[in-house]
Amino acid sequence: MQRIAMLGSGFIGRFYADSLHGQRSKDKIVSIYARKEENAKKFAADYGCKQWTTDMEEAIANPDVDVVCIALPNNVHIDAVMLCCKHKKAVMTTKPLGRNGEEALKMLKAVEEAGIFNGYLEDLVYTPKFIKSFESVKNGALGRILWAKSRETHPGPHSDWFWNIELAGGGCILDLGCHCVEITRSFIGKDIKPIEVMCWADTQVKPIDAEDHAIGLVKYENGAIGQFEVSWTFRGGLDLRDEVMGTEGTIWINNFLRTGLEMFTTGKGADYVAEKAESNTGWLFPVGDEINDLGYNHMFADMFNSIENGTAPRETFYDGYIVNAVIDAAYKSAKTKLWEPVKLDVWRGKEGIGKASNLVEYDADNYLIKEEMTHYGARKVIIKNKKTGAISEKVLA
Secondary structure, three states, X not given: OOEEEEEOOOHHHHHHHHHHOOOOOXXXXXXXXXXXXXXXXXXXXXXOOOEEEOOHHHHHXXXXXXXXXXXXXXXXXXXXHHHHHHXXXXXXXXXXXXXXXXXXXXXHHHHHHHOOOEEEEOHHHOOHHHHHHHHHHHOOOOOOEEEEXXXXXXXXXXXXXXXXXXXXXXXXXXXXXXXXXXXXXXXXXXXXXXXXXXXXXXOOOOOOOOOOEEEEEEEEOOOOEEEEEEXXXXXXXXXXXXXXXXXXXXXXEEOOOOOOOOEEEOOOOOOOOOOOOOOOOEEEOOOOOHHHHOOHHHHHHHHHHHHHHOOXXXXXXXXXXHHHHHHHHHHHHHHHOOOEEOOOOOOOOOOOOOOOOOOOEOOOOEEEEEEEEOOOOOEEEEEEEOOOOOEEEEEOO
């Protein structure tokens, strides 16, 4: 059993709480910190917390607390983490780890120097569809991964601080792109170094200083490409889609829209449908088990099992730091309109991985370009001569 201090009583804190009290059926939130007293009291009443407080350090220092879960605005993450280090409390934090790579690196170094458990709560690499897809990729079903794409778009976040560039640290790239970068990085290989980023970003709709729409490419040392599409201007709800392409196959994932559960209603008796759904009338796309489908159950099970086994979870502060560093390069590229290098002061993966050869042996004289079965029943190959470079085709049967 893990006894938890929840820092933050808002949207994500309640999502976390619903999962924490429901998955392993033995973990308990014993302390809640919120900036407003009425919010702390309401959360404590709703989830049966023994302690509520408006003093963050009081919640963290509580001797009944084993692990601290940070569900706070981005600008407060570093303060909360430093207090966890001070009191030697295991810590898990919502995404992104920091507002930038510099903040993230400070937190990474602090938790490692303090010797405390650290978990990065990147829920979208714990969704059932991702887990199944990742296992297939890891087992070689797609061959060598060439390209991974992740899209997250919706009409915009719930709380006011997200829209303040100083508090949030950025716009949709930081808020949504952190998911996409870690998803694509996981498929390509977290030990493969991201080396440079090209990004377009703009503020198209919202009256804010940050970007509300962006598209980016992340180039990896082995030649693979990660791609993200993010927006706070998308109408129609929450769109979570991933694609992975390899030399031997392809995976398409749709996590939230067109889930296989569709409903039409005039609105009578309708209330909440799904996260960021814009309407409760007409054709709707509810989610069968939202907490599970968004990965929270698997994520916290991994975190707590890792604490109890003395091992690192799938996602640590190191992963959060790598994501922040990639996003820093994306922001710089959006301004310069150039490929910008990813600055990594700490890298623990492979080094010097070259791009894999694209030459596939057909026979002693030729490389294979393509093999196919025609509509008229003949098997055909297209080949390239090794010496002359001439391209030709052969009908085999």
